[in-house]
Amino acid sequence: MFSRGLTDDELVKIKNMVEFIKDKHSGSEGHDYSHVLEVCRYSIQIGNEIEDEVDPFIVIAGALLHDIGRVHQEYGGLHGLMGGAIAEEYLEGINLDDETIVKITRIVVRHSPTSMLPPTTPSEKIVFDADAIDRLGWMGMVRGIMGKKGNIEEILERTLRKRSQDYHKLHFDVSKSIGQDLYEQSVMLIDGLRKALDERIEEIEKLEFPK
Numbered sequence: 001m002f003s004r005g006l007t008d009d010e011l012v013k014i015k016n017m018v019e020f021i022k023d024k025h026s027g028s029e030g031h032d033y034s035h036v037l038e039v040c041r042y043s044i045q046i047g048n049e050i051e052d053e054v055d056p057f058i059v060i061a062g063a064l065l066h067d068i069g070r071v072h073q074e075y076g077g078l079h080g081l082m083g084g085a086i087a088e089e090y091l092e093g094i095n096l097d098d099e100t101i102v103k104i105t106r107i108v109v110r111h112s113p114t115s116m117l118p119p120t121t122p123s124e125k126i127v128f129d130a131d132a133i134d135r136l137g138w139m140g141m142v143r144g145i146m147g148k149k150g151n152i153e154e155i156l157e158r159t160l161r162k163r164s165q166d167y168h169k170l171h172f173d174v175s176k177s178i179g180q181d182l183y184e185q186s187v188m189l190i191d192g193l194r195k196a197l198d199e200r201i202e203e204i205e206k207l208e209f210p211k
Contacts (some may be wrong), residue, residue, distance in 0.1 A: 003054060080109045084108045
């Protein structure tokens with residue numbers, strides 16, 4: 001549960017952060033502004049329902065900044081670590097205290113499995129879960145497929161395997177409850193695409209050229 005409400009100063013900082021994120025993610029593909037807001041929404045939902053007490057400003061700021069490292073596309077595989085450095089500089093610029101900056105940047109760094117630094121605090125686990133949940137469902141699957149290389153069968157199998165891993169790594173029961181229907185949507189989508197692909201192959205094999 002959230003340990004307190006947001007102060008007026010924190011609300012102003014969050015509104016400014018939203019504008020900053022909106023501007024920086026304007027050219028992003030897949031991990032765009034709408035994804036960031038969905039992760040923020042899921043983070044608030046999880047934060048409201050878990051038993052652990054968490055600071056709302058820490059969680060919301062971490063959720064808003066979690067993918068800031070993706071604005072540098074060349075660092076996609078290290079976007080958690082890169083994002084931590086960017087977030088730290090931004091948070092220093094808006095005059096946050098050192099302890100708060102550390103807590104938020106840890107969320108940014110540890111939200112991504114590619115950082116190989118798993119989340120340890122409840123706040124870090126909240127944003128990790130929220131990000132994983134938004135990779136599920138119809139939109140999450142589309143985002144996961146966008147821009148991927150390889151044949152369609154490999155892409156579908158790889159994407160479904162990753163989404164299954166995402167769901168089973170969720171930390172909180174409430175996260176699993178939120179993500180269950182979305183995960184089932186993911187499986188349904190892949191099954192439908194597999195069926196369509198099989199039918200396409202069958203039709204191609206039946207193709208006869210006029211003599």
